[in-house]
Each structure stands twice: as C-alpha cells, then as structure tokens.
Amino acid sequence: AQSVTQLGSHVSVSEGALVLLRCNYSSSVPPYLFWYVQYPNQGLQLLLKYTSAATLVKGINGFEAEFKKSETSFHLTKPSAHMSDAAEYFCAVSAMNSGYSTLTFGKGTMLLVSP
C-alpha cells in the first residue's frame, strides 16, 4: 500500500531562512506526489504536484520540490521564508482504492516562521 511519512510535526525557521519540509514515500508503482498547504481555518490548497515529468517541480508562492527515486523522497523547499508561509503542510501520494485513484496524506508538518 502507498504511504507517506513526513519527518517532523513542527518546523521552525526565521524569516528569510531556507524552508525544508521532508517527505518520504512508499509505493509499489511509480507514484504521483503532491504537496498541499492549509492556512488557519481554511481547507487545503494545492502547492504543487509531481506526475513523472520533470523531477524538479515548481509550485505557487516560490515553493518547489524534487522527486528523488533513489531516496524515495519528495522534499519541499523555499529559499527564503516569509511570515505568510506559516501554515500546515501535507505531503500526499496517489493510491488505488477499490480500483479508483485516491490520495493518501501524511500527518502534516506545521511551519512556524519567526521575525
């Protein structure tokens, strides 16, 4: 069964510092991978997705993620954190469910940004 593991339930950075949120996946087939963001009191929004094209995927708000098959990883990065990036981030992998494709989400990483 497909699954994702997000390392670190909380990550703290200073404004302007590099953001690195870790995600490792487990999949028996080539995976499709996603990062979603959830701002306080809102639903989730898609940041970016990997669907077996380029291994470096660029998303919204300056975020990007690199698919590394050898490491089974799909870590999310941003060169310089902004206060507005404070939110919870979820990695997700495609999974087959009763013959249909669904998403399995990780447990989430809360990003805290300090001035």
Next chain:
Amino acid sequence: DVKVTQSSRYLVKRTGEKVFLECVQDMDHENMFWYRQDPGLGLRLIYFSYDVKMKEKGDIPEGYSVSREKKERFSLILESASTNQTSMYLCASSLGVNLAPLHFGNGTRLTVT
C-alpha cells in the same frame, strides 16, 4: 474558481444523534470525497464518490455513510454519533481525470458531547 461549500463551520451534537454534514461544489466535478482531520493523524479518507449514486469506502468508513443523489452534492451521515467522531471534516472535489487536483471546502468542526 472552484467553490466547495460545507454547510456548517461548527456543529455540536449529542451522542446517539443522527448527523448530516452537507457539501456542495459548483464546478460540475465528477469526484467528491470526505476526509476527517485529526491532530497528529493528518487526513484520513472516509468515503468517496466518482459519480451520482455511486459510493466507495475509504480507509475509515466505520460509523459513517454517504449519499450522492445529485452531482453537486455529497452528504456525510453519522448514523449514531459518538464522542470518537469529534473531529474536523473536510469535503473535496475534483474533475473526472485521475489525479486532478482536489479542491477542498473550509471544513466542519464537529463536536459530539
């Protein structure tokens, strides 16, 4: 923009009550999903639907049922609410193409006392 609307932002119900959570999307999406979100557990899929009157169990369907009588509406039903169903419930929709992005509502925070 796609809009997914969940009828209630906060809901408080008593143990044993029958509870209906409603979700409506306005973009003619074929696929609709119900997740529950709990701290430290992330999102877990309860039920999903790929067409009107069609439903499939997700990872944690026990204690829940769903109804999809119209394409735009997907209802989650708690037949007899229990305290362990206190949670945030998120509805999502997507186009018919596999792995199209999910569009989420803002969630319903249900408390069962």
